[in-house]
Amino acid sequence: MNHELKYLSIAEGTSVDGPGLRTSIYFAGCSHHCEGCHNPQSWDINNGKPVTIDELLAVIRYNEFPVTFTGGDPFFQVEGVTQLALRIKQELNYNIWCYTGYLWEQLLNHPEFMPLLHTIDVLVDGPFILAQRDLSLLFRGSRNQRIIDVQQSLKTKAIVPARW
Ligand code: SF4
Structure with a gap:
């Protein structure tokens, strides 16, 4: 199936959203509405442009x-x-x-989220909390956010910090 997704932008070769150079896809839609959010125009899914999984895969494959x-x-x-994550893998x-913006513990209570968790490698979890903002942090905006090794955490049923 070739789902259509809504996205805001694609960064090809960015170094701020994880280790090394990466293709970062900024998807539209967010219900967390954190105070001080870096990207409030992303909250409304209607601000996103339509794109198919095949089109996203072509960009990822090219880079x-x-x-x-x-x-x-x-x-x-x-x-x-x-579906996109499964095809990337x-x-x-x-x-x-x-x-x-969800906490790891919240995601585990949503059966519909589990297939994505079983496919990705690393999760940066939790809302952005303005009072805990720290510009010196690598790959996250506030101190409450955790960088989680998803597959090890699922296996051990405890949060395992990611290493890279
Ligand atoms: S900072 Fe919060 S409101 Fe903004 S996009 Fe991330 S989770 Fe959503």
């Missing part, structure tokens, strides 16, 4: 970089984002990082 899903909250369009086997 040959690992991938980051961000936004917005990629879990807002979880069905299509899961099946066809390219690239590393995938994903940002979300």
